[in-house]
Amino acid sequence: MNKLAHALAIAIAILTPAMAHAQAPEALASTPAEPEVGTDYCERRLGQWFYCEVPVAPKPKPRAKGTAKRDDAPAKHPDLVAAEQFKKDMEEARLIAVWNPSAENIQRYYAYQQMVLEKGGTFADTWRRMVWENPDKDYTLQRPINTAGKAEWLQARNTDRDLFFRAAYDQIGIFYVYRGDCGPCRVASPIVRAFATRYGISVRAISADGGANPHFPDAQIDKGQLKAWGLTSAVTPAYMIFQKPTTTGKDGIKPVSFRVTDGKTITLRPCRNPKGCLTYMGAGVLSVDELADRLFVTLATEPGKDF
Incomplete structure (x- = not known):
């Protein structure tokens, strides 16, 4: 009887580790896996012999002084907006008139040309009036262009x-x-x-x-x-x-x-x-x-x- 009990004890001691190994996969399968956060290498458990540094997000580059955001950009002068639109419309009228030189298209482009001439004439007249009223801006006082003044200037020079x-x-x-x-x-x-x-x-x-x-x-x-x-x-x-x-x-x-x-x-x-x-x-x-x-x-x- 003692021999039988002793044999059973030895058999139990031998079979216990084998049963533990046999149950290990099931135990592992039943144990819920730890969730991984994204794909970050540092979020995984790597053991005490592994290490890594948590990446630091790059800081945004400071905006240079004097530069403004697009939302803060100053609005264009209304005259500049009008001039740019006029230039665009005139170029379109020219291309249309050249491509399809009908009387209507040519007259439309001619109207733009007349407006340019009027603007140029007004500019030139206003310019000369400004110079007359401001002698310090009159270059002809330094180098005359009329016959009498030019002759005297050349002689002195x-x-x-x-x-x-x-x-x-x-x-x-x-x-x-x-x-x-x-x-x-x-x-x-x-x-x-x-x-x-x-x-x-x-x-x-x-x-x-x-x-x-x-x-x-x-x-x-x-x-x-x-x-x-x-x-x-x-x-x-x-x-x-x-x-x-x-x-x-x-x-x-x-x-x-x-x-x-x-x-x-x-x-x-x-x-x-x-x-x-x-x-x-x-x-x-x-x-x-x-x-x-x-x-x-x-x-x-x-x-x-x-x-």
């Missing part, structure tokens, strides 16, 4: 130009580039000589091909300086302005100014290159006045002030 050249003759000069086989150069050479004689401006002639020049017997032969200056011998006659370097002091560049008519002063453009400054002035046959004008405008006027 040419006088100032002559006085400037006489005062600055030792600061500036011209390199005149020519070729012996250049037809235009034979026309330009006596003009350049007359310019030098009239204004007292030093002119140094350079022969691009070694040819002689009766108007400049002391002309130099090109030995590579033209290439260094960025010039080609094919473009002749050509002119370059040479300017001596402007003296400097403790306070920097000292502008050179010359007194001309009516107590005015003209300041020579400063040259900051210690070896002097070269400025291309043009090419082709130029008259004495054209040479003088280009030299004066380049060295003694600001852009927009003498135009």
Whole structure:
């Protein structure tokens, strides 16, 4: 009896783990699965040897200063809205008239054209009345356009130009580039000589091909300086302005100014290159006045002030 009880105890001990394994799938199946929140990797139970960081949503970029939301955008001026609509309607009328040039379509487009002419005329008339009432906005006071005023202005300007050249003759000069086989150069050479004689401006002639020049017997032969200056011998006659370097002091560049008519002063453009400054002035046959004008405008006027 004791042996039977002992055998049963051993059998129960052996069968108990097997029964537990047999019931494990059913137990697992009966146990409700833990819900997964979305597809976030960090929401899953990965055990103590796994870790991850919860992603941080990117912060919205701050709006630049001075920019407004679309809802805050200022409304267009009503005149601008009307003008844009008129432009659109006129373009449509033009396309229709071109595509189907009936009398009705052409008359419709013609009406738009008439309105444009009326608007333009009103604008021009209002503009000139405004200028008349505001002399500070009248550019013709600086450079007259009528015959009498223009003649007086040109005479005063040419006088100032002559006085400037006489005062600055030792600061500036011209390199005149020519070729012996250049037809235009034979026309330009006596003009350049007359310019030098009239204004007292030093002119140094350079022969691009070694040819002689009766108007400049002391002309130099090109030995590579033209290439260094960025010039080609094919473009002749050509002119370059040479300017001596402007003296400097403790306070920097000292502008050179010359007194001309009516107590005015003209300041020579400063040259900051210690070896002097070269400025291309043009090419082709130029008259004495054209040479003088280009030299004066380049060295003694600001852009927009003498135009």
